[in-house]
Amino acid sequence: MREALAGLTVRGRAFLAAGVTAIVCAVLLDQEALTRVGVLVLVLPLLTAWVVGRNRYRLALVRTVTPQLVAAGQPARVSLTLSNEGRTPNGTLLLEDHVPYVLGTRPRFVVEGIGSGWRQTVSYQVRSDVRGRFEIGPMSVRMTDPFGLVELGRTFRTTVPLTVTPRTVLLPQIPLGGAWTGSGDNRPRAFATGSAEDVTVREYRQGDDLRRVHWRSSARLGELMVRREEQPWQSRATLFLDNRVQSHRGQGIASSIEAAVSAAASIAVHLSHRGFAVRLVTALGEDPTNAWHLRDTDLNTGPLMEALAVVQPVQQPRLDTAWLAEGAHGGLTVAVFGGILPPDLPILRRMQHQSGSALAIALDVDAWTGAAAGSSATQALGQQGWRAVSLGPRDRLDAVWQELGHTSAQSSRGIAAPAAGAIR
DSSP states (O other): OHHHHHTBOHHHHHHHHHHHHHHHHHHHHTOHHHHHHHHHHHHHHHHHHHHHHHOOOOEEEEEEEESSEEETTOEEEEEEEEEEOSSSOBOEEEEEEOOOGGGOSOOEEEEOOBOTTOEEEEEEEEEOSSOEEEEEOOEEEEEEOTTSOBEEEEEOOOOEEEEEEOOOOOOOOOOOOBOTTSOBSOOOSSOSSSOSSOOOEEEOOTTOOGGGBOHHHHHHHTSOEEEOOOOTTSOEEEEEEOOBGGGOOOOGGGSHHHHHHHHHHHHHHHHHHTTOEEEEEETTEEOGGGOOBOTTSOGGGSHHHHHHHTOOOBOOSSOOOHHHHTOOOOSEEEEEESSOOGGGHHHHHHHHHTOSEEEEEEEOGGGGGTOOOOOHHHHHHHHTTOEEEEEOTTSOHHHHHHHHHHHHHHHHTTOOOOOOOBOO
C-alpha cells in the first residue's frame, strides 16, 4: 500500500486534494451533500491504490536481437515477447526499452487487455552508424489503473548485446606476394626439408586445442606446451592495426582511427575470401583469443570482426613487439598505420624483415586536421622496406588498394616503384 500511495499520479494527488478541500468546505458551510462528494473524491484514489497494490502481476519477458552482429549502418530488429504468468488480470502497461543513444530513441509501447495467460510480441528496429558493442535493455514497465490515478513501475534486469562491426569496402584482386609458408599467390609445391608437421613448441594459450599439447616438452619444462604445427600449404596473413592515440587525428566517426579500423576490416574480409588465415595484431600486441582465424570462414560474422568492432585508441607510446619475439611465420603482413614516429622505425624494419611480404596503407593523418597532404609516413615505410601507399580522408579505399597492387607488381618485377604519395 505504501508503494501504491507513492505511485499516485498528478491526477490522483489532485483528487486527494480536492476531496480534502471539499470536506473542509462542507464542514465550514454545513453542507452535508458536499461532504459526501468530498468523501467520494478522497476515497477513490485511496481505493485505487489499495487495489493496484494488491495486484501482484507476474510478467515474463523474452528479448531477441536479429542479427546480433551487424555492420555499421545496417539495421537489426529487436523482438519483445511479453506474457502474463499470474492469474489475475492487469491494467494498462506502459513499456519502455532502454537502448544506447547511438541506436536511436527509446521505443515505447502501450499494452492493454492483459488477462490470465496473455501473451504478446512487439518489435522495433535499431541502427547505428558507430561501431561497438552495445547492451539493449533493461526494460521499464509502468502499470496504471483505468482512471490514471496510480502508476507503478518495474524494471526487467536482463539485457541483450548487439555488436556493430566496422563498415567494409569490397576490394579488388591484387598480387599479394608469397613466402615459404605458402602464404600469398606463390605456394610451394613440395616441402623443402622435414615432415609436414613442425614440432616446434610454444606456451599454451587459452583456446588452444588440447590435442596439440606436446606432453614430452610439457614434462621437461614444467608448464603446458603445444605444437605450433605450421602447415606449409596454409596461407597465413598478419593484419596489423596501429591504434595509438598519438598516431591519429580527428574526433568521432570522422577521425582517422575510424578510417583505419574500417580499412583493416575491409582487408580482413578480402584476405579471408582469398583463402588466408588471418590474425589481428594491434599496438598492444596480439590477442591470443583472436589469433589465426581459419580461412573459408565468414569473417563478416566472425570473432575477428567482433574484435575490430571494439578496438579503441590506446595511450601506448611504443608498439608492442612481444608477438614478434615468438618468431616469424614468414607469411604476408598487411598493416594499417597512422602517423609514423621515430621510435617506430626499428620495429617497422623488424616487422618487414620477419615477413615474407610486407604491404602497408599509411593514413595521411595531417589531412584529417585540414593541413596539406603529405607522404612522410609512406616514405618512412619505404625506407624500411615496406611497399606502402597513402590514404587520405577523401580517398577511396578500393582505389588505394588497387594502387598498392600496382606497387607490389612493379616491385615483384624488379622495377623501382615510384614514390608513394596521396592518391587523388
